[in-house]
Amino acid sequence: MKFKISDYLYPVEIVKLFRFLKRSRDFSYERIVEHQNEKLKSLIQHAYKHVPYYRDLFNKHGIKPGDIRTKEDLPAIPVLTKEIIRERYDDLIADNSEQFSPYQNQTSGSTGSPLKFLQDKNVSIARFTFFWRIWKMAGYQPYMRWAQVDGMFLGSEENLWKYNRMLNSLQISAFFLDHQNCKRILDKLSELKPKIIRGYPTAIYTLAQFIDHTSYEINFSLKSIITYSENLLPEYRSIIEKSFDCAVFNVFTQWEGVCLISECELHQLHQHMEFSIMELLDDNNQAVGDKEEGEITATSFYNYSMPFIRYKTGDLATWSNSSCRCGMKHKVVGNISGRKRDVLFDTNGYLVPFPNFQLNSIISYEKVDGLLQTQIVQNSPDKLEVYIILKDSTIRNRVEQELAKLVKARLGDDMKIEFTLTDRIPKERNGKTQLVKNKLIE
Structure with missing residues (x-):
């Protein structure tokens, strides 16, 4: 996540909120939920x-x-999707938005056309x-x-x-x-x-992989590495921690600013409940149970110029049914699986999520010796294009056989x-490396 100079122009508000967050870290779960409910009532x-789209939606469904x-x-409120935002953009803008100093933002567009939306100073x-x-x-x-x-272009x-x-x-x-x-x-x-x-996990992993393969000696000591904006694969974390000899802290958020998940000092994933209300929904928009995968759907407390209520992010995750000894009573997230688009079709026409590939070692470079990086592209139901970067071109036949x-x-x-x-896999427009590209569903 990058910040603009304008993000630093509200020192009084920033210090006030930081002091609250310092206190709320020790809140009981019930007190955090009380805070969420207060924020929710104000937003609704x-x-x-002030927002024509929600006034029409509530009236249509008989919601006061x-x-x-x-x-x-x-759950009484229908979900908000990217398609609705594109179709009803003007109706989603609050009629008093100017008092919140709004500015236009947009997603990176790494999995399709960028989504434009308003955000405000809050x-x-x-x-x-x-x-x-x-x-x-x-x-x-x-x-x-x-x-x-990360994705800054110089x-x-x-x-x-x-x-x-x-x-x-x-x-x-x-x-x-590279x-x-x-x-x-x-x-x-x-x-x-x-x-x-x-930074991006794939970028930092590339550096870590170079250290691991070449025995490059770094002469500095890191307190930690913080990754964001891409899914942190288990094998990435392992090599990064080994090569840089420090802990990795993973952070999940989105350009839309509706949900925030990060690792605490004990490396448990926590949803920051003061930031938003997060739901995990199945394909029928019903809540999933613990350890069941669902789409992250969130209601942000801070964007009044264009409120996102029950916004479906396109990202998949699971709830954990455990608590954490770090002291934070925020809900614990079991796993963040990544984008719903990170899927491939098998020869029977079924979608296979990319996380299943990670778990089954298709993209486990340690188990395919000499393979540095891959990208899988699917242009037709029965054919894949696989781009490979190798440590040594003489091992190409063996690597291709193992991957196949x-x-x-x-x-x-x-x-x-x-x-x-x-020798180089092209970056997306935001500087990310997309490991799977299914062009049948883009």
């Missing part, structure tokens, strides 16, 4: 009074604002302050030197980084971060000696596979 009243008093009442304040709490859990202190590796491959003196940070572009440029970047990090590295066996075990023996050896 505002949405009905007073009917929604607690989070248990939310989103900026909340986003910065909640991330401040998250970074503090990971060991960050003000003015600590850090590095960031012009060309010659410009891999820039130093931000005001933030005391090295900003590294993920667009050209195995060819790893040494340059690691040399620069060794010169800077950051205490924290934040793993893929066919999950997608069917009749699946045709066309391999392409490359």
Whole structure:
């Protein structure tokens, strides 16, 4: 998650919210739910009074604002989807939005066309302050030197980084971060000696993989690495922690700013309940049980210029039925599976989620020795294009045979596979590396 200068322009509000978050960390679960219900009632009243879409929706379904008093009442309201936002954009804008200093934002568009929406100053304040709490859990202190590796574009491959003196940070572009440029970047990090590295899991994994394969020796000690914006695979975490000799803290959020999940000091995933109400829904928009996978659907407390109520994010997760010894009573998330679009069709026409591939080691590079990176592209129901980056081109035949066996075990023996050896897998427009691209459902 990147921040603009405007995110720092509300020091009084930021300090006030941070002090509240410091207190609320020790709230009982019941007290946190009380806070959520108070925020929800205020949001619902505002949405009905000032947002044409919600006024029409409530009237159509016979819902009065007073009917929604607690989070248990939310299922009475139909869900909000990306399609509805695109079709009813103007009707979703509050008629008093100007008093919230709105600005237009949009998703990165990594899985399709970008989604545009309005956000207001309260989103900026909340986003910065909640991330401040998250970074503090990971060991960050003000003015600590850090590095960031994500989708900023710095012009060309010659410009891999820039130093931000005001933030005391090295900003590294993920667009050209590949195995060819790893040494340059690691040399620069060794010169800077950051205490924290934040960024895309695939980008940081690429650096970690280079260290692991080449025995590169880093001469700085990290407090932690914070990953965000992509799904952190278990094998990624393992290599990153081994190579950089520090803990990894995973953070999940979205450009829409409706939900925030992060790891505490004990590396349990917590939903930050002061930020929003989060539901996990099945394909029929019914709540799933503990340990059942559902789509993250959330109601944000902070965007009054264009409220998102029961917004379906397209991301999948499970609830855990356990508590955490860290002291936070926020709900524990068992697992974040990633995007619903991260799926492939097998030869019988069934969708196979990408997380199943991770669990079955199709993208487990340690088990396919010499394989550095892959990308699977499906253009037809019975054929895949698989792009591979290898440590040594002489092992190509063995790697292709092993990968083909793993893929066919999950997608069917009749699946045709066309391999392409490359030295660079193209980045998406936001600098991310998409490991699976199913062009049949884009």
